Amino acid sequence: MVAAQNAYSLEFPHFGGGVDESTAITHLPLHTASAMSNMDYTEWPAVSVRAGSAKLSTTAMSANPVTGLFDVGFSGGTRALLAKCGTALYKWNTGTSAFDSVATGLTAGNVRFCVYKDTAIMFGPDAPKKSTDGTTWSALGGSPPTAKYCITHADRVFALNASGYESILYFSALEDAEDWTTTTGAGAAGSIPIDTNDGTVGTGLWELRGWGRLLAGKERALYLLRGTGPSDFTADYVTRRAGPVSQEAGVVTPGGEFYFAARDGIYRYSGYGAPEQIQQPVQATWDTLNKSYYSRIAAGHTNSGGVERVLFAIPTGSATVPDKVLVYYPRWNVWSVWSGIAPYLFATIQVGGVDYLAWGDDAGFVWKGLQGTQDGATDVAWSRETGVFPLGDRNVYHYLERVTPVFKVESAGTASVAYDTAASGSYGTASTVDLATEAPTKHLWAPFASGEDTRAHQFRVKVYGTAGPATLRGMTVQLRKGGV
Missing domain, CATH: 2.130.10.10 (YVTN repeat-like/Quinoprotein amine dehydrogenase)
Structure with a gap:
């Protein structure tokens, strides 16, 4: 049973391994905290889908x-x-x-x-x-x-x-x-x-x-x-x-x-x-x-x-x-x-x-x-995966509400976002969007099915897709703090 609910969000100014402040609990070095495939640095610190x-x-x-x-x-x-x-x-x-x-x-x-x-x-x-x-x-x-x-x-x-x-x-x-x-x-x-x-x-x-x-x-x-x-x-x-x-x-x-x-x-x-x-x-x-x-x-x-x-x-x-x-x-x-x-x-x-x-x-x-x-x-298949972000006191659960990467969309293609609360490499339900039908900047969020357990002491996020190019400019993670 949830004893308390306190909504808060984590802002990531770029889609790297962690926030920019070295004192933040979610900070992880950019070069060790994430994995990527077919991503290109063209306007640091954002990452873009590489050209074909x-x-x-x-x-x-x-x-x-x-x-x-x-x-x-x-x-x-x-x-x-x-x-x-x-x-x-x-x-x-x-x-x-x-x-x-x-x-x-x-x-x-x-x-x-x-x-x-x-x-x-x-x-x-x-x-x-x-x-x-x-x-x-x-x-x-x-x-x-x-x-x-x-x-x-x-x-x-x-x-x-x-x-x-x-x-x-x-x-x-x-x-x-x-x-x-x-x-x-x-x-x-x-x-x-x-x-x-x-x-x-x-x-x-x-x-x-x-x-x-x-x-x-x-x-x-x-x-x-x-x-x-x-x-x-x-x-x-x-x-x-x-x-x-x-x-x-x-x-x-x-x-x-x-x-x-x-x-x-x-x-x-x-x-x-x-x-x-x-x-x-x-x-x-x-x-x-x-x-x-x-x-x-x-x-x-x-x-x-x-x-x-x-x-x-x-x-x-x-x-x-x-x-x-x-x-x-x-x-x-x-x-x-x-x-x-x-x-x-x-x-x-x-x-x-x-x-x-x-x-x-x-x-x-x-x-x-x-x-x-x-x-x-062949479309360029790309992915960007964050490192594992700890969420503080392990005696208190944090519930993921929404994961929102921010894209700069430049051409047709698809993009999906999914989350992993167990840090096991097994990602949950993905949300997919057709980039060709969206505005130049798209806010995409991961859905949570009814009754799905979104409790986490830690989490990581994966964004992936085909074609593009698209530039990932940042990410917001909305959570609520509770207890069991």
Whole structure:
């Protein structure tokens, strides 16, 4: 029997893990107190449904993974969007909106591109190739190594991980990408050993923009190239604690920070000190990583909509290709988790003069991301779940009357809200609304059936739906305090 009834409400100024006041009993840290799927931070501290994605072409290049993706601009304003798929290299045809094969008979496997003096260069399983237009390809001269990774730096081309010499960093002659044999003079070509006896191999090359520094990765270490030429080039370790698991697992931001996935987590290196491990807020998802497929982790970066995001696509559970994307927002130091997309590798591409976050998948398609409200023809399914909010004295019950999230509705879709008073993961009856028929801001509440027990010492709320986009701006929970 209820001895007393005192109505009150809890206001949540944003749909995060708790109220803003650290002294409040319901306060929980934003990054640990909630779970989300396919939510995007576009106007902090509100969360929005992430935008969709679309195939660049409706026809697959081949029924194989996309193992190289690169958008290069040549002098005169021409561009070439290149994609390696299976045993062929393709170039995007803007006239037919399809990929045309420009090189065949290649060895399957990942390739890496770089540009030097208006020439695109491709390294990978085959002997390096070059092109000045993206269509006609020929052998890169000067006896370069057949290495997995390449990059341009300090007026040279550098290459890493050649067969039998997996820990040797090679460099071309100064200002000549097709001279790898000259051994005398300040402009000579040469090589640098990188801990050749540590039992690991080179995993990639990156340049810290703005710093003018070249980074070389190994399986469990990260190295920094020092010196100005063959006489004093050295590779000094930054850390021997963790290294990028692959070339695709690292990305440099325009601001000069290097993010990479190692075997034990995700790291950020800002050009000084030791790399900082940052994946802890999404540790629960990271822990589901299929560790047999570390090499399939893919890293990407975008400033779409003026919001910086660093993305890591990972295979989870028994998946052998990425099925979850961990998204980090450096400006606010928060994370989200996306699903429903399967990036095999990321790239930034330009289509119609507009930059897009893009990715290749494991089925021969290239996708443009963060556009529209669907992934192909599939609605984006999203959810936002709060942490568990305690309600004070456990000798007194609190009765939930109404849960009211506040939406900014931007397009058609559905949204539902449900509550869990046992904090068991089992949610009660959901209230659903068709967003297309509602006003720009919708107040949605969870219903309580006649006779339903809404007593709680704690509670949490889940809001979920399809399509959108919609932005969750806040939440009000109405309760009454009583006793039994």
